[in-house]
Amino acid sequence: MTTSDTIPTHALDIEKIRKDFPILQTKVYGKPLVYFDNAATTQKPLPVLKSLEEYYKTYNSNVHRGVHFLSQQATDAYEQARKKVAAYINAAYDHEIIFTKGTTNSINLVASSFGRTFLTSGDEVLISGMEHHSNIVPWQLICEQRNASLKVIPVDDNGELIMDAFEKLLTDKVKIVAVTYVSNTLGTVNPVRDIIGRAHAKNIPVLLDAAQAIQHMPVDVQELDVDFIAFSSHKMYGPTGIGILYGKENWLNEIPPYEGGGDMIKNVTFAKTTYNELPFKFEAGTPDMSGAIALGAAIDYIQQTGINNMQHAEEELIAYAYDKLSAIPSLRFIGNAKHRAGAISFLVGNIHPFDMGEILDKQGIAVRTGHHCTQPLMERFNIPGTVRASFSVYNTREEVDELIKGIAKAKKMLE
Numbered sequence: 053m054t055t056s057d058t059i060p061t062h063a064l065d066i067e068k069i070r071k072d073f074p075i076l077q078t079k080v081y082g083k084p085l086v087y088f089d090n091a092a093t094t095q096k097p098l099p100v101l102k103s104l105e106e107y108y109k110t111y112n113s114n115v116h117r118g119v120h121f122l123s124q125q126a127t128d129a130y131e132q133a134r135k136k137v138a139a140y141i142n143a144a145y146d147h148e149i150i151f152t153k154g155t156t157n158s159i160n161l162v163a164s165s166f167g168r169t170f171l172t173s174g175d176e177v178l179i180s181g182m183e184h185h186s187n188i189v190p191w192q193l194i195c196e197q198r199n200a201s202l203k204v205i206p207v208d209d210n211g212e213l214i215m216d217a218f219e220k221l222l223t224d225k226v227k228i229v230a231v232t233y234v235s236n237t238l239g240t241v242n243p244v245r246d247i248i249g250r251a252h253a254k255n256i257p258v259l260l261d262a263a264q265a266i267q268h269m270p271v272d273v274q275e276l277d278v279d280f281i282a283f284s285s286h287k288m289y290g291p292t293g294i295g296i297l298y299g300k301e302n303w304l305n306e307i308p309p310y311e312g313g314g315d316m317i318k319n320v321t322f323a324k325t326t327y328n329e330l331p332f333k334f335e336a337g338t339p340d341m342s343g344a345i346a347l348g349a350a351i352d353y354i355q356q357t358g359i360n361n362m363q364h365a366e367e368e369l370i371a372y373a374y375d376k377l378s379a380i381p382s383l384r385f386i387g388n389a390k391h392r393a394g395a396i397s398f399l400v401g402n403i404h405p406f407d408m409g410e411i412l413d414k415q416g417i418a419v420r421t422g423h424h425c426t427q428p429l430m431e432r433f434n435i436p437g438t439v440r441a442s443f444s445v446y447n448t449r450e451e452v453d454e455l456i457k458g459i460a461k462a463k464k465m466l467e
C-alpha cells in the first residue's frame with residue numbers, strides 16, 4: 053500500500069485532478085462539458101498523452117527484434133509497462149500478463165484457446181445474465197464449435213446474481229465460469245470471491261471480466277485466486293487499442309496460442325513450428341507498443357492518486373447522485389444492488405432513453421443511452437434500454453447537479 057492510499061478521501065483535490073485532463077475544458081454547444089460516459093471510455097490525463105507523444109517523437113521502434121539502440125529502448129519501456137500491470141494487479145509473475153487489444157480480445161483468446169482444449173460435446177460454460185456481449189458471444193461461438201452449451205446465472209429484480217441458482221447450475225458438466233466483476237449497465241459489484249470459491253471447490257476455473265472494476269477498486273489477482281481476468285486500457289485512463297489478459301501461469305501453459313505470426317514462435321519450419329515462452333506465445337505480430345507504454349503511464353497516474361482514494365471519492369459521488377436522482381418524481385432505477393460501482397442506470401416516466409440523452413447532450417451532458425451491449429439484460433428487465441450515467445474520479449457534485457437540472461428540463465419538455 054502506498055502512502056497516498058492511506059489519505060482520507062477528502063484529501064483528493066478533484067479540481068487539481070481535473071486540470072490533468074485537458075478535454076474537461078471542452079465546451080459542448082457553448083456549455084461546459086459534463087462527461088458521464090466513463091464506462092464507455094475514460095478521458096486521458098496529461099502524463100498518458102505525454103507518454104504517447106514522447107514515444108513517437110523520441111524512440112519509436114519495433115520491440116523484441118532489433119539490437120539497435122531505439123529498439124532496445126522501446127523493448128525496455130514495453131516490458132517495463134508489463135511489470136507495472138503485474139504490480140498493479142499483484143500478479144505472481146510478469147509473464148502472466150498478456151498484452152491484447154482490449155477486454156473483448158482477451159475474452160475471445162480464452163474462449164477460443166481454452167475451449168479448443170477443454171470443451172467437448174455435452175460440456176457447459178457458465179456465464180451470468182448481466183454480461184456484456186463481449187462475455188457472451190465468444191462463448192457462444194466456441195460452444196457451437198465444440199457442441200457444448202452456454203448456461204446463465206439469473207439476475208433478480210435488484211440486478212444481483214441469484215446465488216442459489218448459481219449453486220444449482222455449477223454441476224460437473226461446467227468447464228469454466230465467466231462472469232463480470234462489475235456490471236457496465238447496472239453498476240452491480242458481483243460477489244466474485246464467493247463465485248471463485250464455489251467454482252474452485254469443484255475444480256472449475258473462473259474468468260472475470262474486470263473491464264468495469266479495474267479503474268474503480270483495487271484488484272488483487274492472488275488474493276482473489278482468479279484464473280483469468282480481462283480488462284481494457286481505455287477504461288482506466290489509458291489509450292485505446294490495448295488491453296490485458298491475466299492468466300495463471302499453469303493455465304497459460306496449458307492452452308494453445310490464439311493467433312500465429314511473428315514473435316510468438318521459437319522455431320518455424322514448414323513441417324512444424326514450436327512456440328515461444330510466456331507471455332510471447334500469446335502476442336503474435338507487432339504489438340501496440342506506444343499503447344502499452346502509455347497504459348503504464350496511466351497505471352502510474354492511478355498509483356500516485358491512490359486507487360483506494362479514488363474508490364472512496366467515487367463512492368461518495370455515486371451516493372450523492374443516487375440521493376439526488378431518487379428525489380426526481382417518476383424516475384426509476386434499473387438495478388438496486390447493495391454493492392455498486394461506476395454506473396447508475398435509470399428511466400424517467402415514459403421518456404425514451406434516446407430522447408433524454410439528446411436533451412441532456414444539448415446541455416453539454418454526455419450520458420449513454422440504449423442497451424449498453426447487454427441486450428439479454430434489457431430483455432430480463434423488459435425494457436429497450438436505459439439512461440446510464442457513469443462516473444470517474446474527475447467528476448464533481450456540481451456536475452451531478454447539472455445532470456439533475458438537465459433531467460428536470462427534459463421532463464418539462466417531454467412528459
Ligand code: PLP
Binds near residue numbers: 091154187261
Ligand atoms: N466488458 C464490459 C463489462 C464492458 O463494459 C466492456 C465495454 O464497455 C467490455 C467488456 C468490452 O470492452 P472493449 O470494448 O474495450 O473490448
